Amino acid sequence: MHDSAFQIFINVLLANNFVLAMFLGLCPFLGVSGKLNTAFPMGVATTFVMLVASLCAYGLNLLLSSIHLEFLRLISYIVVIAASVQLVEMVLKKYSPTLFRALGIYLPLITTNCAVLGVALFQTAREYDFIQSLTFSFGGGAGFTLALVLMASVRERVELSNVPDVLQGTALTLMLAGVLSLAFMGFAGIGA
Amino acid sequence: MSAATANNFEELMQGIWRENPTFVMVLGMCPTLAVTVSAMNALTMGVATALVLIASCGLVSMMRNIIPKEVRIATYIVIIATFVTAVDYAIQAISLALYDALGAFIQLIVVNCIILGRAEAHASKAPPMPAMINAVGMGVGFTIGLLSLGVVREILGAGTLFGVSLFGANFQPWVVMVLPPGGFFVLGSWLLFFAWNERRKQVRGEMQNA
Numbered sequence: 001m002h003d004s005a006f007q008i009f010i011n012v013l014l015a016n017n018f019v020l021a022m023f024l025g026l027c028p029f030l031g032v033s034g035k036l037n038t039a040f041p042m043g044v045a046t047t048f049v050m051l052v053a054s055l056c057a058y059g060l061n062l063l064l065s066s067i068h069l070e071f072l073r074l075i076s077y078i079v080v081i082a083a084s085v086q087l088v089e090m091v092l093k094k095y096s097p098t099l100f101r102a103l104g105i106y107l108p109l110i111t112t113n114c115a116v117l118g119v120a121l122f123q124t125a126r127e128y129d130f131i132q133s134l135t136f137s138f139g140g141g142a143g144f145t146l147a148l149v150l151m152a153s154v155r156e157r158v159e160l161s162n163v164p165d166v167l168q169g170t171a172l173t174l175m176l177a178g179v180l181s182l183a184f185m186g187f188a189g190i191g192a
Numbered sequence: 193m194s195a196a197t198a199n200n201f202e203e204l205m206q207g208i209w210r211e212n213p214t215f216v217m218v219l220g221m222c223p224t225l226a227v228t229v230s231a232m233n234a235l236t237m238g239v240a241t242a243l244v245l246i247a248s249c250g251l252v253s254m255m256r257n258i259i260p261k262e263v264r265i266a267t268y269i270v271i272i273a274t275f276v277t278a279v280d281y282a283i284q285a286i287s288l289a290l291y292d293a294l295g296a297f298i299q300l301i302v303v304n305c306i307i308l309g310r311a312e313a314h315a316s317k318a319p320p321m322p323a324m325i326n327a328v329g330m331g332v333g334f335t336i337g338l339l340s341l342g343v344v345r346e347i348l349g350a351g352t353l354f355g356v357s358l359f360g361a362n363f364q365p366w367v368v369m370v371l372p373p374g375g376f377f378v379l380g381s382w383l384l385f386f387a388w389n390e391r392r393k394q395v396r397g398e399m400q401n402a
Contacts, residue, residue: 021228075273112303114222171383178376
């Protein structure tokens, strides 16, 4: 892998957006994208967890490879992610209780956000070095936030318009996501 | 049918139909959309997830009285991760082509909310037998969900089913169906279909009552 950091960043932010092109992290994408003022903090919190998880995963991978325990990789990654989510939860609870309540159940669920584990697994699979891993996770988080914010803005508008009853709910959200994803396909090719 | 069998049947059908993880509860969306570009991938993913689900629900249920309340989620995750690692190596040994096609999504079974949800909501409260029957139902329900997406996407997007060509050489594939947007559209259409069906039944019921 000889991709430059910038290339990786743009690639994962737009061309291979985690949510809209790789289908990672759809649960919070469908769950928290109803309102703009919860969507953005959720994106930032997830990005932070991704950065921490990616850092730890990089170190862990070095350690596990050096003692030939690669089969423990998955288990140790998930434990690290759970711990960093706990950290974010405690920080948020102390400094912004309102936000903490607004995010509710979705905050602990960052642990089971496939985008976070996805970052750790992909950077291992592609053998990124330290800087590449960091940009990859930051770009992934930024892309996740971007998708979440775009979706929340669209949904806030759709809420005000007249939609057939039978289309209400998840079916409509998925159709909207499909259109967004179609739009993001226009970026295909600018990354690696 | 005795009361016990009727109960087991009820447990089984809960996951397959009434609380189908894909269409009713809308859980485990990431693998549902990502790997269903072909029917074969969908089937493999469904079976792999079902195996992990059954094994981890059984183990969680057996250990439900030993696990302290405070660390239960962490314990469940570690149990699930263990079984996923086993399934991951098993698929790699059975078919390298399938392993490459599914990529990281086999390992991402760990964070499939269906499994953790089942462990927390059902297996942690029930004895091993009903818990595993329920898990079988959920697993089959999830596989059906994946297949119904995979079949539609493969037929429309590639003109094949399980790799067998259906329409001959003149078929012009609808490529967008095997690309990411297609996943969203097909799942959206399925949900739309079920919502419409539900509504039709409701209206019919009201007309009969009137």
